[in-house]
Amino acid sequence: MRLLDLSQPLFDQAPNCPSHPPVRFTRIADHPEKGWRVETIAFATHTGSHVDAPLHRVAGGKSLSDLPLETWVGPALIADLRGIAPGGSIDAALLGRSLPADCADKIILLATGWGDKRAKTDEWLNQSPCLTASGAKWLVEHKVRGVGIDHYSISNLGPQNDETHAIVLGAGIWIVEELRFPPEVFSLPSPLKFWALPMNWPGCSGGFCRPVVEVD
Numbered sequence: 001m002r003l004l005d006l007s008q009p010l011f012d013q014a015p016n017c018p019s020h021p022p023v024r025f026t027r028i029a030d031h032p033e034k035g036w037r038v039e040t041i042a043f044a045t046h047t048g049s050h051v052d053a054p055l056h057r058v059a060g061g062k063s064l065s066d067l068p069l070e071t072w073v074g075p076a077l078i079a080d081l082r083g084i085a086p087g088g089s090i091d092a093a094l095l096g097r098s099l100p101a102d103c104a105d106k107i108i109l110l111a112t113g114w115g116d117k118r119a120k121t122d123e124w125l126n127q128s129p130c131l132t133a134s135g136a137k138w139l140v141e142h143k144v145r146g147v148g149i150d151h152y153s154i155s156n157l158g159p160q161n162d163e164t165h166a167i168v169l170g171a172g173i174w175i176v177e178e179l180r181f182p183p184e185v186f187s188l189p190s191p192l193k194f195w196a197l198p199m200n201w202p203g204c205s206g207g208f209c210r211p212v213v214e215v216d
């Protein structure tokens, strides 16, 4: 088995969601004087490639530890939206054109191209394409299992962000954010065998994961 890595690297001062604290990695011991190297990390649970559990947006919703591990592994379909304009709308019509009619229990991966633009630029921070309320409702109506995107949020930090997270997470659909799509992934047979196992952080609203696709 070969694994295709869909994660973004995380490092000190890495680009991240501007409403969260900056990413900090600190070396607290090193060779040769201590005989060991150790780092501490400080950042929000929703940093780098990570999942959102319903609790992220829904009071009383399920946390990471309320969801079985199998939740995060399953067949995935890519909506190839590369070429979408900055700030472009990912709405019901676009999803309908980009995905098959039967998406039941599938993990939908929105490939916008913004994963390749990851830097502290206005384009990456503020102008990513946004899942709209109609797009979020399309996902709910099609009974998908999860939805992923190659940006720190499915809807940037625009006015629709609160509503789209509420629609998706309120329906029990989980989210995986800050993916990166290597070119090879677009030529793999569909559906993809997708894994995004989050950390074992009881009660948390989300957590880091290592998203991968199995290649036969």
Ligand SMILES: [Zn+2]
Pocket (backbone or CB within 6 Å): 046, 050, 051, 052, 056, 177, 206
């Ligand atoms: Zn998140």
